[in-house]
Each structure stands twice: as structure tokens, then as C-alpha cells.
Amino acid sequence: MTPAARLSAAIELLCAIESAPRRPADAVANAFFRDRRFIGGGDRRAISALTWATLRGWRRLNWHLRDVPGGASPRLLVAAAILLADAAGDVPQQGFSEVSALFDGSRFAPDPLSPREALALQSVARSTLDDPAMPRAIRFEIPEWLEPALGAQFGDAFETEMAALLQPAPLDLRVNLLRGTRDEAARALRREKLAATPTPLSPWGLRLAGRQPITAASAFKSGLVEIQDEGSQLIAAAVSAGPDMRVLDYCAGAGGKTLALAMCMDNRGHIVACDVSEARLEGAVKRLRRAGVHNAERHLLVSGDKWAKRRAGSFDRVLVDAPCSGTGTWRRNPDARRRFSENDLAELRVKQSEILDRAAGLVRPGGRLVYATCSLLAAENADQVRAFLSRRPDYTMGAVDGPNWPAALDGAGMVSLTPAQHETDGFFVCVLQRAA
Numbered sequence: 001m002t003p004a005a006r007l008s009a010a011i012e013l014l015c016a017i018e019s020a021p022r023r024p025a026d027a028v029a030n031a032f033f034r035d036r037r038f039i040g041g042g043d044r045r046a047i048s049a050l051t052w053a054t055l056r057g058w059r060r061l062n063w064h065l066r067d068v069p070g071g072a073s074p075r076l077l078v079a080a081a082i083l084l085a086d087a088a089g090d091v092p093q094q095g096f097s098e099v100s101a102l103f104d105g106s107r108f109a110p111d112p113l114s115p116r117e118a119l120a121l122q123s124v125a126r127s128t129l130d131d132p133a134m135p136r137a138i139r140f141e142i143p144e145w146l147e148p149a150l151g152a153q154f155g156d157a158f159e160t161e162m163a164a165l166l167q168p169a170p171l172d173l174r175v176n177l178l179r180g181t182r183d184e185a186a187r188a189l190r191r192e193k194l195a196a197t198p199t200p201l202s203p204w205g206l207r208l209a210g211r212q213p214i215t216a217a218s219a220f221k222s223g224l225v226e227i228q229d230e231g232s233q234l235i236a237a238a239v240s241a242g243p244d245m246r247v248l249d250y251c252a253g254a255g256g257k258t259l260a261l262a263m264c265m266d267n268r269g270h271i272v273a274c275d276v277s278e279a280r281l282e283g284a285v286k287r288l289r290r291a292g293v294h295n296a297e298r299h300l301l302v303s304g305d306k307w308a309k310r311r312a313g314s315f316d317r318v319l320v321d322a323p324c325s326g327t328g329t330w331r332r333n334p335d336a337r338r339r340f341s342e343n344d345l346a347e348l349r350v351k352q353s354e355i356l357d358r359a360a361g362l363v364r365p366g367g368r369l370v371y372a373t374c375s376l377l378a379a380e381n382a383d384q385v386r387a388f389l390s391r392r393p394d395y396t397m398g399a400v401d402g403p404n405w406p407a408a409l410d411g412a413g414m415v416s417l418t419p420a421q422h423e424t425d426g427f428f429v430c431v432l433q434r435a436a
């Protein structure tokens with residue numbers, strides 16, 4: 001595709017994302033590319049990078065274009081994202097004359113800029129994406145209502161933490177030790193010209209430089225590596241699941257952590273992967289097969305189900321990877337910043353405490369309940385844990401440890417991982433120990 005055709009496709013994709021405001025942008029993008037199989041891998045990555053740069057700078061780009069009558073259109077926003085591209089990002093920055101030349105109206109190119117659009121972009125081209133006159137919530141792309149809570153929580157570290165959350169995330173892989181070692185996986189990737197380096201904290205992690213086509217690699221197809229952020233790998237390590245244990249992954253989704261737990265258990269013992277979403281649990285089937293996991297069964301949780309009652313107090317480890325705001329993954333899902341409301345947070349908090357209470361009954365005396373989120377918000381993390389401990393005197397806070405937990409990380413109580421401090425997505429994890 002020509003650069004103009006890529007630009008045109010990015011504008012089209014942004015329009016599709018905007019017309020489905022409740023749908024995650026990556027789901028819209030997957031459908032968009034599925035319908036356009038003629039778009040090759042390199043073009044697809046360039047189109048996605050441009051669209052994601054626009055989503056990542058959304059509030060700032062709109063701030064720069066605030067005087068455009070009727071508000072900034074997707075084509076202006078995408079053009080502004082190129083003009084103001086960050087040198088460290090994956091979109092090459094271009095000047096006004098280069099960008100306006102792409103809008104030439106030829107076949108597959110966007111229509112020419114109107115005089116008004118050209119004027120707006122010319123003034124943007126003289127700026128930088130961040131501007132000292134921007135209000136803090138715009139500068140850091142966070143909802144206004146959430147800024148006070150985040151400000152109070154992070155204090156002096158607020159700007160560093162929020163700035164790190166604006167950067168594109170690396171692509172991390174977890175090596176599946178059921179299929180081979182980390183060295184073998186790195187070598188297999190290198191043979192396919194994919195450069196990966198060990199992650200600093202997870203013993204199974206490999207980090208890919210830039211955007212590389214991992215799902216086409218044979219190391220991925222054969223189940224030797226799985227895509228998983230290093231922080232998410234550490235949540236699985238915090239469960240300290242061992243061979244021959246009975247382990248429950250209570251909010252298993254499509255099995256990201258189930259796979260890592262099965263590996264920690266050397267494919268022995270028994271894991272039950274539960275969820276309330278049939279579609280998500282179904283998504284685990286292919287992944288479990290690819291990874292060679294055969295100690296896991298899936299169970300769909302439905303209301304009135306006697307399943308949990310029959311298994312009360314029977315699991316050595318129960319992981320609650322709770323449904324949450326996903327604020328810790330805003331590097332990957334910048335569109336989620338706009339969708340997240342106060343009402344969503346209130347509903348999530350109720351759901352999290354209900355899930356914790358249900359899951360707590362499934363842990364055997366002396367066993368462990370591990371509570372985790374990919375949220376940065378105390379309301380979903382420390383506050384939930386404290387409230388739980390006050391409801392359940394048979395539980396105490398344990399240390400986050402285990403054979404795969406990195407010695408470099410203090411696991412003394414509640415552990416928070418952040419992009420600024422750990423170069424992972426934002427995660428929270430806490431071990432709750434049930435009295436014997």
C-alpha cells in the first residue's frame with residue numbers, strides 16, 4: 001500500500017472505532033482487518049500504529065484542534081497524530097507539506113484537505129503534542145473525575161506514572177516450559193528473525209523489540225511461546241501453584257493465567273478454569289491444546305449452580321483475577337480511558353467483593369486465595385483487600401512468594417506493579433491466607 005492508502009485506511013478504521021463507542025478498539029480493528037484480508041502484515045501494522053497513536057493522543061489532539069467548527073474529524077485527528085508524532089513512538093513524524101500531500105484525492109488516498117482543514121493543521125504543525133497550557137487531565141489523557149483519586153494515590157510520582165502509561169507497551173511473551181526452555185525459545189525466534197530478550201522479572205518472559213509478527217512464527221503456533229505481559233506472568237507466579245495441587249482459576253477468561261499455572265504445575269495436579277462468560281472460556285480451548293496442557297478442565301459458572309457448594313473448602317490455591325477497570329493496561333487500550341465512568345467503577349467494586357466472598361469459600365483451610373487486578377486504583381485493590389479481611393477473620397494477609405516469584409520484588413504485603421517502576425502493565429496482587 002502507498003503511504004496515502006495507509007493513511008486512508010487508518011482514518012477509516014478510526015471512523016469504525018468511533019461508530020462503536022462501547023466496543024473495545026482492538027475488537028473493532030480485528031473485525032476491520034478480517035474484512036480486508038488483502039491488507040498484508042506490514043501495512044496492517046503501519047495502519048494500526050497510526051490509529052493507536054491517534055487514540056493514545058486523543059485528548060491532546062482534540063485540545064490542539066479545539067477551534068475547528070463542529071470538532072475535529074477523524075481525518076484531522078489522524079493527520080495531527082502524524083504532525084505531532086513522538087520520536088520514541090512507532091509513527092514517523094512528518095511536516096505539514098508532506099502530510100497535506102498525502103491527501104491528494106487519488107485512488108485509495110484521502111480526499112484533499114479543505115482550506116479550513118489545511119489552516120487548522122498548519123497551526124498544529126507549529127506545536128508539540130504536550131503543551132504546558134493543557135489541564136492535567138488532558139495532558140495525561142485521564143478522565144477528569146478520576147484525576148483527584150490518582151493524584152492523591154501517586155502523590156509526587158503522579159506525573160511519572162501517568163506519562164509511562166501513555167507510552168506504547170512492549171510485546172511480551174511467556175515461554176511455555178512444557179514445550180521448551182527460555183533459551184530454546186529465544187533461539188527459535190531468532191531463526192525466524194524475531195529479536196527477543198529475557199524480561200528482567202519473570203523467569204519465563206521474553207520481550208520483543210518493536211512490533212514483530214509473532215502470531216505467524218512457528219514458536220507461537222507450536223505453543224512454545226504465548227503472548228502475555230510480564231506483569232500478568234508474575235500474577236501466575238504469585239499463586240505459587242505446585243504439581244499435585246488442586247487449583248482454581250476463578251475468573252479464567254480465555255485462560256491466559258490458566259496456561260501459566262498449568263506450566264508451574266508441570267502439567268500435573270488439577271486446575272479448574274471458571275468464568276461466567278462462555279465465549280471467553282471457549283477461547284481457552286485452542287490455547288490449552290496449543291500449549292499441550294492436559295491438567296485443566298473448564299467450568300462455566302451459572303447462577304443457582306451447585307458446583308461451588310460441592311467443592312467448598314477443597315482447593316489449595318484459588319486465583320481471583322478479578323474483572324476490573326483495566327486502568328493498568330491503558331498503554332495497550334488507550335480507548336478504554338474514554339469509556340471508563342464513575343458508574344463503571346462503582347459496579348466493578350460491588351462485583352469484586354462478591355467474587356472474593358464466593359471464591360473464599362472454595363479455599364481449603366490452610367490454603368491461599370490470591371486476589372489480582374490489572375487496575376492501578378486503590379478502590380479496586382488495597383481497599384477491596386482491607387474490606388475483605390474485615391469480613392473474613394479466618395483470612396490474613398500472607399507474603400507474595402513462591403519458587404518463581406522474583407527475589408528483586410518485595411512481596412511482603414500488597415504488591416503493585418506499574419509501567420513506570422517495573423516496565424510491566426499495571427497490576428496488583430495480594431495473597432490471602434486461610435487459617436488452617
Ligand SMILES: C[S@@+](CC[C@H](N)C(=O)[O-])C[C@H]1O[C@@H](n2cnc3c(N)ncnc32)[C@H](O)[C@@H]1O
Nearest residue numbers: 251252253255256257275276277280321322323
Ligand atoms: C481480568 S479478566 C480475566 C483474565 C484471565 N484470567 C486471563 O489471564 O486471561 C476477568 C474475568 O472475570 C470474568 N468474570 C466476571 N464476572 C465474574 C463472576 N461473577 N465470576 C467469575 N468470573 C467473572 C470475566 O468474564 C473475565 O473473563
